[in-house]
Structures are given as C-alpha cells and as structure tokens.
Amino acid sequence: MDTAEILKRVRRLEIKTRGLSNHIFSGEYHSAFKGRGMSFSEVREYQFGDDIRSIDWNVTARFNHPFVKVFEEERELTLMLMVDVSESSVFGTSKQNKRNMITELCAVLAFSAINNNDKVGVIFFSDGVEKYIPPKKGKSHILFIIRELISFEPKRKGTNIKETLRFFNNATKKRSIVFLMSDFLTGSYQDALNIASKRHDMVGIHVYDQRDKELPSVGLIQMNDLETGERQWVDSSDKQVQQYYTQQFNQHVQYCRNSFKKSGADLISIRTDEDYVKALQNFFVNR
Structure with a gap:
C-alpha cells in the first residue's frame, strides 16, 4: 500500500470513527472509567x-x-491499546477481517479518549512486542496511531499474550485503562493477566470471524493455520467434523471468559460482521 492510499484510508477512518466518538462514545467512555483514581x-x-x-x-x-x-x-486518564497483529488477525470471510475491525475499534476509543483530554498509547504484538508507542495527547498523535494501525507490518506470525502483558506490566507504572484486542489464539496468559488487572483497568475485546466458529458445508477443503503454517484436509460436510469444530471454538471462548473473570477484568466479544457500536455502548452503559 503506497503513502497516498494510506492517507486516504486514514482520512476515511478518521471521519467515520471521530463522528462516532463525538456523538456517541465520549460521554459513555468517560462515565465508564471516571473515578478510577x-x-x-x-x-x-x-x-x-x-x-x-x-x-x-x-x-x-x-x-x-x-x-x-x-x-x-483524577481527570486525566491514560488509555493503552494492545493490538494483536499476528497472522490470524488478517483472517476474514465477511465484511472485513479481524485486523480491520480492531483498527476501527482502536480509532473510536482513541478519539473518545482525546475528547476527554486523555493520553493514548499503543502496543502492537504478535508472539512478542512488535512496537510500543508511548501515551501522548492530541489529534496529531491519534492520526499517527491510525496510520500505524493501517500500515504496520509485523515481523512474526504467532501470538503470545503472556509475554506482551509482562512487557506492559514492566513498562507502565501509572494506572491505565487497557483494551486488549485479539482473537486470543494463544497459550495460557492467566498469571500475567492477574497481575495486569490488579494494576490497571483491563478490558479484553475478543474479535472473531463467523468461520472461526462454523465450518461452511462445501465438502473436502484444505485448512491452513496462518500462524504455524500447518495444513490439513477436512471434510467440511461431515456433521461430526462441524460439531467438533464449533465445540472447540466454544471451549476457547469459555476459557477466555473464565480467564478474564478470574482476574476481575471485563471481556467483550465482537464478530467481524456485527455492529461494534452496539457492543461498545452496552459495555459502557452496563459497566
């Protein structure tokens, strides 16, 4: 993607997400997190x-x-966005892939934060921390973050939330509001999440595609693991295969929910073809 195309996408995303932040989320965002310190x-x-x-x-x-x-x-808060840029984040079969959904979510939250004069920082991670942008204020900083969200190319393919949380725990001493956005296709991260949740206001956003949960009935297909490169032929029309596939997804989601609940953190699940506006509104109102 060349610079001109990146700037066009930044502008389109700014217009869409800043409008949502100004008219919908700014008040809800501040009400949900005010008084934390x-x-x-x-x-x-x-x-x-x-x-x-x-x-x-x-x-x-x-x-x-x-x-x-x-x-x-404390009127001034710090918002940290932890963004999964692993290879599985580019998977998508409907309106958009997971990475694009996460980018929009980050932009909405970032504009909501600067409308309240808060600082915003970002951590891009795969199976390690790929890039750290320290928290700052201002529109120019947010536009820089959006450009990075759109154009950033990770060096690695895997996902390691545990090591990313450890980095964050060591790098950030001031209490922050943290949105951890991922499909959470990773190993255990419970201990690191427990520590982070004691120090910070943690919120997980589980972003998934419909085909992460359900196989289309199209016969024999080759499935590729985007992060490991492993390939396997699967009969997608087999009812037992379909049930097992959905069961594995449901177990994965339940593990995520249990992990965040045990640590005292919140978790939101959003599908890539769903309206994230409603999901965020419900979270802010009910928090």
Missing part, C-alpha cells in the same frame, strides 16, 4: 463530619489545629 488536591481545616482517616497529622501538629487532606477524582 484519586489525586491529592489540598489541605483544609477539619469540618464536622469529615472522615478522621483523612486528617493530615503533620499539618495538624504544626498548627495545633486539625487539618484534613482533600483528594479529587
């Missing part, structure tokens, strides 16, 4: 009804009169 504001004299646990004993001793610490809700 408190920062020190000032010290004032003690008033009847104040919590004695908020008394500042150093200032009280200095003036021989009770003073309390006042905290206020």
Whole structure:
C-alpha cells in the first residue's frame, strides 16, 4: 500500500470513527472509567463530619489545629491499546477481517479518549512486542496511531499474550485503562493477566470471524493455520467434523471468559460482521 492510499484510508477512518466518538462514545467512555483514581488536591481545616482517616497529622501538629487532606477524582486518564497483529488477525470471510475491525475499534476509543483530554498509547504484538508507542495527547498523535494501525507490518506470525502483558506490566507504572484486542489464539496468559488487572483497568475485546466458529458445508477443503503454517484436509460436510469444530471454538471462548473473570477484568466479544457500536455502548452503559 503506497503513502497516498494510506492517507486516504486514514482520512476515511478518521471521519467515520471521530463522528462516532463525538456523538456517541465520549460521554459513555468517560462515565465508564471516571473515578478510577484519586489525586491529592489540598489541605483544609477539619469540618464536622469529615472522615478522621483523612486528617493530615503533620499539618495538624504544626498548627495545633486539625487539618484534613482533600483528594479529587483524577481527570486525566491514560488509555493503552494492545493490538494483536499476528497472522490470524488478517483472517476474514465477511465484511472485513479481524485486523480491520480492531483498527476501527482502536480509532473510536482513541478519539473518545482525546475528547476527554486523555493520553493514548499503543502496543502492537504478535508472539512478542512488535512496537510500543508511548501515551501522548492530541489529534496529531491519534492520526499517527491510525496510520500505524493501517500500515504496520509485523515481523512474526504467532501470538503470545503472556509475554506482551509482562512487557506492559514492566513498562507502565501509572494506572491505565487497557483494551486488549485479539482473537486470543494463544497459550495460557492467566498469571500475567492477574497481575495486569490488579494494576490497571483491563478490558479484553475478543474479535472473531463467523468461520472461526462454523465450518461452511462445501465438502473436502484444505485448512491452513496462518500462524504455524500447518495444513490439513477436512471434510467440511461431515456433521461430526462441524460439531467438533464449533465445540472447540466454544471451549476457547469459555476459557477466555473464565480467564478474564478470574482476574476481575471485563471481556467483550465482537464478530467481524456485527455492529461494534452496539457492543461498545452496552459495555459502557452496563459497566
């Protein structure tokens, strides 16, 4: 894809997702995550009804009169987008592939964040961290992120969420809102997710294609694993094969749900041919 085409796609995506952010998501986004942290504001004299646990004993001793610490809700948040760019993310059989869906989701969330004067950063990952963009504010930064989402070419094919979460846990000390977007076709990541969820506000977005769940009945087909390169011939018209295929997918989804639930994090599932606007709205409203 040449530079001109990339810029056209950036502009089209900006118009679509910024409109959604301005008219639909900005308020919901902020309402869902506000109040996740408190920062020190000032010290004032003690008033009847104040919590004695908020008394500042150093200032009280200095003036021989009770003073309390006042905290206020942190207005500035940090949004981190963790984006799966492994080979399986380019799979798609309907309106768009998983990578394109994830790109739109990232753009909507990013514009929602800057509308609230928050910082936005990104981690691109495959079977390791491919690229880290530190959190910053501003429209130009968001447009840079969108360009990278559209044009980024990973060096590796696999998926390793555990190592990506470990990198994030070590690289980011300030509490952040984290959207982890992937089809989650990877090994166990429970321990790393537990640690990240204690430090940050974690939300997983499971993006999948209809054909990840259901085989089309078209007879003998060759199936390729995009990440390992493994190939296998399958009779897609065989009812037992179809049932086994769907069962494996359902078990995979249940594992994802259990992993996020155990860690105290949220998980949203969105199919590539579904309306992600409704899915995000429901999440923000019910959170």
